[in-house]
Amino acid sequence: MHRIAVIPGDGIGPEVIEQALIVLDKISSKFGVKFEYIFIDAGGCAIDKYGVPIREEDLELVKKCEATLLGAVGGPKWDGLPGNLRPEQALLKLRGGLKVYANLRPAVLYDELKDSSPLKKEIVDKGIDILVVRELIGGMYFGPKGREVKDGDEVAYDTEVYSKSEVRRIAKVAFEAARKRKKKVTSVDKANILESSRLWRETVEEVAKDYPDVELSHMYVDNASMQLVKDPSQFDVILTSNMFGDILSDEASMIVGSIGMLASASLGEGRVGLYEPIHGTAPDIAGQDLANPIATILSAAMMLRYSFDMEDAAKAIENAVKIALKEGYRTRDIYTENCKLVGTKQMGKIICENI
Amino acid sequence: MHRIAVIPGDGIGPEVIEQALIVLDKISSKFGVKFEYIFIDAGGCAIDKYGVPIREEDLELVKKCEATLLGAVGGPKWDGLPGNLRPEQALLKLRGGLKVYANLRPAVLYDELKDSSPLKKEIVDKGIDILVVRELIGGMYFGPKGREVKDGDEVAYDTEVYSKSEVRRIAKVAFEAARKRKKKVTSVDKANILESSRLWRETVEEVAKDYPDVELSHMYVDNASMQLVKDPSQFDVILTSNMFGDILSDEASMIVGSIGMLASASLGEGRVGLYEPIHGTAPDIAGQDLANPIATILSAAMMLRYSFDMEDAAKAIENAVKIALKEGYRTRDIYTENCKLVGTKQMGKIICENI
Numbered sequence: 266m267h268r269i270a271v272i273p274g275d276g277i278g279p280e281v282i283e284q285a286l287i288v289l290d291k292i293s294s295k296f297g298v299k300f301e302y303i304f305i306d307a308g309g310c311a312i313d314k315y316g317v318p319i320r321e322e323d324l325e326l327v328k329k330c331e332a333t334l335l336g337a338v339g340g341p342k343w344d345g346l347p348g349n350l351r352p353e354q355a356l357l358k359l360r361g362g363l364k365v366y367a368n369l370r371p372a373v374l375y376d377e378l379k380d381s382s383p384l385k386k387e388i389v390d391k392g393i394d395i396l397v398v399r400e401l402i403g404g405m406y407f408g409p410k411g412r413e414v415k416d417g418d419e420v421a422y423d424t425e426v427y428s429k430s431e432v433r434r435i436a437k438v439a440f441e442a443a444r445k446r447k448k449k450v451t452s453v454d455k456a457n458i459l460e461s462s463r464l465w466r467e468t469v470e471e472v473a474k475d476y477p478d479v480e481l482s483h484m485y486v487d488n489a490s491m492q493l494v495k496d497p498s499q500f501d502v503i504l505t506s507n508m509f510g511d512i513l514s515d516e517a518s519m520i521v522g523s524i525g526m527l528a529s530a531s532l533g534e535g536r537v538g539l540y541e542p543i544h545g546t547a548p549d550i551a552g553q554d555l556a557n558p559i560a561t562i563l564s565a566a567m568m569l570r571y572s573f574d575m576e577d578a579a580k581a582i583e584n585a586v587k588i589a590l591k592e593g594y595r596t597r598d599i600y601t602e603n604c605k606l607v608g609t610k611q612m613g614k615i616i617c618e619n620i
Numbered sequence: 621m622h623r624i625a626v627i628p629g630d631g632i633g634p635e636v637i638e639q640a641l642i643v644l645d646k647i648s649s650k651f652g653v654k655f656e657y658i659f660i661d662a663g664g665c666a667i668d669k670y671g672v673p674i675r676e677e678d679l680e681l682v683k684k685c686e687a688t689l690l691g692a693v694g695g696p697k698w699d700g701l702p703g704n705l706r707p708e709q710a711l712l713k714l715r716g717g718l719k720v721y722a723n724l725r726p727a728v729l730y731d732e733l734k735d736s737s738p739l740k741k742e743i744v745d746k747g748i749d750i751l752v753v754r755e756l757i758g759g760m761y762f763g764p765k766g767r768e769v770k771d772g773d774e775v776a777y778d779t780e781v782y783s784k785s786e787v788r789r790i791a792k793v794a795f796e797a798a799r800k801r802k803k804k805v806t807s808v809d810k811a812n813i814l815e816s817s818r819l820w821r822e823t824v825e826e827v828a829k830d831y832p833d834v835e836l837s838h839m840y841v842d843n844a845s846m847q848l849v850k851d852p853s854q855f856d857v858i859l860t861s862n863m864f865g866d867i868l869s870d871e872a873s874m875i876v877g878s879i880g881m882l883a884s885a886s887l888g889e890g891r892v893g894l895y896e897p898i899h900g901t902a903p904d905i906a907g908q909d910l911a912n913p914i915a916t917i918l919s920a921a922m923m924l925r926y927s928f929d930m931e932d933a934a935k936a937i938e939n940a941v942k943i944a945l946k947e948g949y950r951t952r953d954i955y956t957e958n959c960k961l962v963g964t965k966q967m968g969k970i971i972c973e974n975i
């Protein structure tokens with residue numbers, strides 16, 4: 266029996282989570298394993314209900330579960346609130362509270378979805394299979410920040426700060442992951458300008474010594490943002506900081522065609538993990554059975570793999586998604602001519618049937 | 621008579637600057653205006669010669685000129701040096717010393733070069749004409765930074781810091797520029813996480829009140845990095861910080877097909893300006909007559925426009941570039957089938973002849 270904290274969140278969050286749970290139920294009966302779901306309010310809905318993005322007692326509950334499955338949080342409704350009362354704070358509290366320092370974001374181009382990529386055929390034909398390994402609980406997101414009046418002028422600041430031990434542990438994750446892939450790590454920084462990047466680069470070099478079988482290169486972040494568009498096939502594992510990873514993983518997800526397809530896992534020490542789609546709450550299409558549930562369903566697959574060591578079950582889900590795509594089923598975001606347009610629920614159902 | 625500080629720099633810098641000067645000489649004779657060139661060493665070549673990226677006395681000389689035309693600085697040869705001795709420090713010293721806070725980076729798709737864009741035809745056909753207005757002398761580049769040992773762990777930090785007055789002056793530049801264009805400003809920040817971004821957003825809103833004819837929207841930087849690839853035609857002026865502008869302007873330059881085409885102007889108060897191509901030193905092709913001189917030639921055109929108020933001369937250069945492209949002349953970076961391949965020098969000569 267596995268206890269899972271389930272956080273539907275805002276916008277399309279609840280709809281896509283619903284489908285992921287239906288898929289997990291199918292896995293449960295097929296693989297003879299039991300899941301207990303602990304539903305938790307976090308994000309905008311928690312602000313509306315309790316006045317805070319996530320209650321302390323709920324955070325404690327989440328920490329007691331083996332894994333967390335999250336939909337998405339946030340929306341324009343709560344955009345005017347002060348920093349510490351935004352829905353996004355729930356995400357930061359969860360990430361920080363669970364100490365999940367390694368955010369794994371695979372950006373894979375499905376053959377069936379090649380036409381959805383904004384890139385030219387010549388580029389896309391070379392294939393895209395990138396794993397972004399983003400540091401998740403350090404850097405500017407968590408460093409000292411504030412606002413003050415200085416000589417009559419208002420000033421605000423955030424601190425990008427990294428320690429050697431923080432860089433070392435995330436670098437290890439990247440090298441370990443590369444070993445199971447094409448054995449290439451591209452570490453992205455801005456070492457020509459930032460002190461924190463110089464420490465980053467140095468430390469990554471040190472860690473690399475333990476992985477002589479993995480090829481390491483360094484790239485400046487501005488160049489990386491170009492190379493991702495110019496020739497994404499050159500990348501295997503991209504290792505980078507919280508802030509740069511936020512930007513580059515979104516760019517990577519766009520070039521493979523649909524952000525509605527992309528899952529993510531955030532891991533700490535041991536088996537604890539936070540699993541969520543890369544996409545946001547998409548308030549414009551919420552509640553209309555239009556959202557693509559695949560990213561969340563694939564996040565559930567990652568949960569089975571990393572937190573519950575259920576590789577076969579994870580593969581079964583991933584395979585079921587591939588079959589659904591091969592058979593031509595598409596939600597609106599990935600629809601192209603001559604495919605079969607389906608809604609959120611039907612996509613979930615079809616994937617379930619393929620398991 | 622106009623005094624121009626000329627900084628060829630490293631790698632392909634000297635070659636592309638040479639062609640820009642030939643073009644300026646042609647303008648000189650055609651428009652009856654005199655240019656005096658003061659040559660200054662900066663970057664790697666200055667490190668080799670004097671042991672510093674730029675000498676203080678040279679910086680003073682530059683400050684006494686009306687404008688600065690720069691090739692490019694840096695290269696792997698100097699990558700191992702400590703932070704304060706890197707070629708890039710010359711750039712920072714020049715930008716900071718000249719107080720050029722506004723970096724204007726136009727990313728325009730030339731009809732003739734549509735095939736060079738990595739984006740699909742459907743996307744490119746909608747047109748790309750973006751002006752990135754990047755804050756250039758604030759943020760993490762210039763904020764407090766350092767390295768220290770804390771509880772036995774090495775820690776390094778950089779500070780993203782912005783004051784209201786810094787944001788106000790760069791926002792004004794963006795709104796003024798938008799007025800002469802499609803009247804749309806997209807301000808890019810990470811206000812859901814960063815205090816400095818919240819001050820940024822607030823201040824941009826205030827400035828916007830003086831420009832009711834310009835449409836303002838805000839976008840998170842992660843989303844912006846996606847939207848640039850998904851549908852660049854949605855953008856007119858992008859207003860953003862130093863760090864985010866570094867990343868997004870490079871991405872924008874890649875989607876229009878060649879970074880070898882893109883000029884930039886860095887402006888402060890009054891007419892002082894620093895003009896440079898967006899591309900780097902490209903050490904792999906340096907000294908082989910392969911580099912594209914157009915970005916530098918167009919930077920010289922921007923200098924005529926912004927620092928010397930010579931709109932006609934600027935237009936003459938821009939027009940001459942267009943004719944060269946229409947006639948099918950291409951350097952290697954923008955070469956496609958059935959075009960006429962030329963080297964750095966010949967491209968400069970052809971553009972000169974078209975003036």
Ligand SMILES: CC(C)[C@H](C(=O)O)[C@@H](O)C(=O)O
Pocket residue numbers: 339353356511812813842
């Ligand atoms: C919502 C936001 C705080 C978050 C982040 O910046 O980390 C999101 O963009 C992400 O990438 O998960």
Ligand SMILES: CC(C)[C@H](C(=O)O)[C@@H](O)C(=O)O
Pocket residue numbers: 457458487694708711866
């Ligand atoms: C060379 C580097 C310091 C510089 C920067 O980051 O500003 C460059 O990338 C640029 O964009 O002009």
